Amino acid sequence: MQTMTLKRRIGVGLLLITFLVGGAFLFEQVTKVRGSQNGELIPVMQNNKIAAYVDAGTIKQLSMQERARSKDKNFNKPNEVSLDFVLGSAGIVDYHNIMIYAVGDDEGNSLSKEGIADMTLFPNDNGTISLVDKAGGNHVKIKEVSKLLILN
Amino acid sequence: MRQTTKRDLAAETTEPKENFMMHMSLADVLRLTMFGTLIGVSNFLLILPIGIPGHTSIYWMGLLVLGKGLLPKPGSGTIMGIVSGILAIVFGLGKEGPLLAFKYIIPGILLDVLAIMFLYQLESVWVGGITGALISLSKLLVNIALGVILQIPMVFLTMGFGYASLLHAIFGAIGGVMASVLIKRLKPRMEAFS
Numbered sequence: 001m002q003t004m005t006l007k008r009r010i011g012v013g014l015l016l017i018t019f020l021v022g023g024a025f026l027f028e029q030v031t032k033v034r035g036s037q038n039g040e041l042i043p044v045m046q047n048n049k050i051a052a053y054v055d056a057g058t059i060k061q062l063s064m065q066e067r068a069r070s071k072d073k074n075f076n077k078p079n080e081v082s083l084d085f086v087l088g089s090a091g092i093v094d095y096h097n098i099m100i101y102a103v104g105d106d107e108g109n110s111l112s113k114e115g116i117a118d119m120t121l122f123p124n125d126n127g128t129i130s131l132v133d134k135a136g137g138n139h140v141k142i143k144e145v146s147k148l149l150i151l152n
Numbered sequence: 153m154r155q156t157t158k159r160d161l162a163a164e165t166t167e168p169k170e171n172f173m174m175h176m177s178l179a180d181v182l183r184l185t186m187f188g189t190l191i192g193v194s195n196f197l198l199i200l201p202i203g204i205p206g207h208t209s210i211y212w213m214g215l216l217v218l219g220k221g222l223l224p225k226p227g228s229g230t231i232m233g234i235v236s237g238i239l240a241i242v243f244g245l246g247k248e249g250p251l252l253a254f255k256y257i258i259p260g261i262l263l264d265v266l267a268i269m270f271l272y273q274l275e276s277v278w279v280g281g282i283t284g285a286l287i288s289l290s291k292l293l294v295n296i297a298l299g300v301i302l303q304i305p306m307v308f309l310t311m312g313f314g315y316a317s318l319l320h321a322i323f324g325a326i327g328g329v330m331a332s333v334l335i336k337r338l339k340p341r342m343e344a345f346s
Binding site: 006009010013014016017020021024025026027028029031 | 266269270271273276278279282283285286289312313314316317318321
């Protein structure tokens with residue numbers, strides 16, 4: 001049996017790296033598209049560009065950070081995080097209006113900066129995220145959020 | 153009687169105990185333990201808060217490839233991985249708990265396989281670079297698998313998984329190339345010494 005030369009093995013190795021890195025980019029794109037469609041991955045958009053992605057895991061992590069910062073232990077329910085804190089974590093602080101879209105809804109709900117003060121994001125069991133209005137007695141405003149659009 | 157004892161003792165100290173573990177002498181296992189310790193300690197001390205994923209691969213994969221190149225025995229990568237994995241758990245690195253050891257052991261096992269695939273030519277910069285990149289990517293994959301199993305929020309996805317994998321491959325390759333240069337310079341000295 002003829003054994004492979006070292007040069008050929010190096011070629012195979014380089015191909016393997018290319019496939020793995022290329023596969024990672026492909027996997028990322030597929031995950032983003034699928035996640036955005038079913039509400040498991042929420043793009044936060046500003047100036048027609050995606051500033052950040054938010055998923056249920058990120059919400060849980062941000063919730064822990066927000067609770068750790070707050071002196072009040074009953075500030076938020078576990079896994080719940082205020083929308084303002086999420087946007088701040090994505091580096092978005094200078095805005096006046098925000099449009100929030102639900103899965104399968106193209107019109108969206110517009111909220112002012114003052115209006116989102118009592119809004120929180122809460123991860124659902126199926127990996128999607130709901131928008132809860134704390135001022136309205138923890139009323140679920142949007143069951144499955146699909147996109148956050150910063151207007152101005 | 154006394155002379156015989158001395159001779160026995162001399163033989164005991166000069167002749168390495170062959171096949172102490174996985175067809176390796178005790179001296180080799182101790183050397184590999186030293187490399188494993190270096191990996192564990194460097195990961196504890198040298199993590200930079202620069203927010204670039206995979207930058208630890210430069211010295212992590214560099215030390216793994218260097219250890220494998222200087223002690224080219226089957227299973228040497230696995231031993232380094234086990235030692236560094238145990239140390240990582242002791243130091244409390246990561247959020248994965250005891251499963252963190254897999255992040256260290258899998259690149260070690262893969263390194264053993266890749267060394268065979270590349271005919272133990274780790275002193276070649278091409279082989280060193282490719283090996284470093286591949287074992288660095290395996291670390292990333294184990295990271296993701298552990299994140300999925302333990303439901304740890306994965307920052308990769310929000311930062312860009314493709315970008316993270318590209319950086320892991322680049323940093324791993326840099327570490328591997330540096331290791332292969334060192335192997336080339338150190339190996340003749342080691343052979344002369346032994």
